[in-house]
Amino acid sequence: MKSRILATAGALVLASATITGCAAGSGGGGDADTLTFMFRGNDAEKAAYTDAIKQFEKDNDVKVKVIMTTPDEYSTKLKAAITGKQIPDVFYIDPGSVQAYVRSGIIKDITDKVEETVDLDNVWEYGVDSYRFDGKLMGQGAIYAMPKDIGPFSFGYNKTMFEAAGIPLPDKDKPYSWDEFIDVAKKLTLDTNGDGTLDQWGTGLNVQWNLQSFVWSNGGDWLNEDRTKVTVDTPEFAEALQFFADMSNVAKVTPSTTDAQTLDTYQRWMQGQIGFFPVGPWDVPTYEKLDFEWDLIPYPVGSTGETASWIGTLGIAVSESSKNPDLATELAIYLSTDETAQQALVDAGVQIPNLKDMADEWVASSTLPPSNKQEFLDVANDYGRALPGGNTYSAEWYDELWKNIQPVLDGKQTAAEYLSDVQPRMQELLDKANAEAGIG
Numbered sequence: 089m090k091s092r093i094l095a096t097a098g099a100l101v102l103a104s105a106t107i108t109g110c111a112a113g114s115g116g117g118g119d120a121d122t123l124t125f126m127f128r129g130n131d132a133e134k135a136a137y138t139d140a141i142k143q144f145e146k147d148n149d150v151k152v153k154v155i156m157t158t159p160d161e162y163s164t165k166l167k168a169a170i171t172g173k174q175i176p177d178v179f180y181i182d183p184g185s186v187q188a189y190v191r192s193g194i195i196k197d198i199t200d201k202v203e204e205t206v207d208l209d210n211v212w213e214y215g216v217d218s219y220r221f222d223g224k225l226m227g228q229g230a231i232y233a234m235p236k237d238i239g240p241f242s243f244g245y246n247k248t249m250f251e252a253a254g255i256p257l258p259d260k261d262k263p264y265s266w267d268e269f270i271d272v273a274k275k276l277t278l279d280t281n282g283d284g285t286l287d288q289w290g291t292g293l294n295v296q297w298n299l300q301s302f303v304w305s306n307g308g309d310w311l312n313e314d315r316t317k318v319t320v321d322t323p324e325f326a327e328a329l330q331f332f333a334d335m336s337n338v339a340k341v342t343p344s345t346t347d348a349q350t351l352d353t354y355q356r357w358m359q360g361q362i363g364f365f366p367v368g369p370w371d372v373p374t375y376e377k378l379d380f381e382w383d384l385i386p387y388p389v390g391s392t393g394e395t396a397s398w399i400g401t402l403g404i405a406v407s408e409s410s411k412n413p414d415l416a417t418e419l420a421i422y423l424s425t426d427e428t429a430q431q432a433l434v435d436a437g438v439q440i441p442n443l444k445d446m447a448d449e450w451v452a453s454s455t456l457p458p459s460n461k462q463e464f465l466d467v468a469n470d471y472g473r474a475l476p477g478g479n480t481y482s483a484e485w486y487d488e489l490w491k492n493i494q495p496v497l498d499g500k501q502t503a504a505e506y507l508s509d510v511q512p513r514m515q516e517l518l519d520k521a522n523a524e525a526g527i528g
C-alpha cells in the first residue's frame with residue numbers, strides 16, 4: 089500500500105537510488121524559446137498532458153520539452169538537476185519542499201501572476217494554501233506553486249459484502265462511532281465456507297496512512313498550533329493509537345500477521361475479502377474494474393464526533409533561474425487551472441478537478457463508481473487536513489513515529505508507553521528542523 093500511495097498525489101517524496109527516466113518532446117533546451125517541464129507520473133498522465141501542452145505551445149509560440157520520471161525516481165532526478173544547475177523551468181514539488189526551495193532561491197514567487205489571472209475562489213483553497221509561505225510558516229503568504237492536484241483520502245466499503253452478510257449499509261451522512269465500527273467489522277469477519285479459517289475481514293488498515301483520521305477525530309494532533317511542540321504524548325493521541333492496534337489484537341477484525349504475509353490487505357480488498365478500506369482519487373481507475381460494488385463514506389468518529397482525514401497534494405513550481413519566467417509561470421497556471429487541461433486529467437481518471445465548478449459538474453454527471461463522489465469533495469472542502477510532516481522544514485520528526493511502532497501494533501507495548509517514549513526523540517528532530525528554518 090505504501091508504494092501505491094507514493095505513486096500518487098499524496099505523500100512525501102522519498103529519494104531512490106537510481107537516476108534514469110526518459111526525456112521526450114522537442115526543442116533545443118536552455119533558451120528563451122523553450123520551456124522544460126519535469127514531472128512524475130504514469131503513461132495515462134503523460135498522455136493527458138500531451139494534448140494540453142500541444143495547445144499551450146500553439147497558443148504561446150513556444151516549445152515545451154517534457155521530462156517524465158517514475159514517482160520513485162523523481163526526487164533524485166530533481167536534486168541532480170538542481171545540483172547540476174539544469175533546473176527545469178516548470179516542475180512538480182511537494183509541500184514539504186517549499187520552505188527549503190524558497191530559502192535556497194530555487195523556486196519563484198508567482199503570487200502576482202496567479203492573482204492577476206486566476207479566479208482563486210474557484211480553486212480548492214487547500215491546494216493553493218499548501219504552497220503559500222510567508223518566510224516563517226507554511227499555509228500563508230506568497231504563492232510558490234499552483235496545485236497539480238489534491239488527493240482527498242477517503243474511506244470505502246464493500247457494498248456487496250454488506251448485502252451478502254445482511255447488514256444495513258453505512259449512512260454516508262452519519263459516520264459510525266468507533267464502537268459501531270467495530271461492531272459492524274466483527275459481523276463482516278467471517279468464515280464463509282465453514283472450513284474453520286476466516287475468508288473475509290472487517291478491515292485492514294496501514295497505520296502510516298490511516299492513523300491520522302483516528303487521532304484527529306479523537307481530538308489529538310501531532311503538533312501544537314505554532315508547530316514548535318510535538319504533542320503525540322497526549323491521552324487523546326494514545327487512545328486513538330490504542331484503538332487502532334486493538335482492531336487487530338482485541339477485536340480481531342483484521343487479517344492476522346500470518347494472513348497479511350500471504351496477501352496484503354490491498355490485494356485482499358481488491359479480491360473482495362475486506363469490508364472497509366481507504367480510497368484515494370488515484371485508486372478509482374483501478375477500483376472501477378473490481379467485481380463487487382463499493383462506495384465512499386466518512387471515516388468513523390472518535391470522541392469529537394467529527395470525522396477527519398488528510399489530503400495529499402503535488403504542486404507545480406517555476407524555477408527562479410528560468411530564462412523565460414513569464415511563460416513558465418503561465419505554463420504552471422495553465423496546467424493547474426486550464427479547463428481543457430483539467431478535463432484531460434480528469435478523463436484519464438487520475439484526479440479530481442482542481443476547479444470547484446468542474447468538480448461539482450463531475451459529481452453530478454459521472455456515472456462511474458463511486459456513486460458518493462461528493463465525499464471526496466467534502467474531504468477537500470470541509471475537513472481534510474495536510475499530513476503533519478508536510479508543514480515543517482523537514483519531516484524527519486514525523487517519520488520517527490513509525491520507525492518503532494510495530495510492538496504497539498502487535499500488542500506487545502501499550503500506545504501510551506510508546507508515545508511517551510518516542511515524543512522526546514520526535515521533539516529533538518522537530519527542534520532541529522525549526523532551527524534550520526530559523527524558527528525558535
Ligand code: CA
Nearest residue numbers: 279281283285
Ligand atoms: Ca473459510
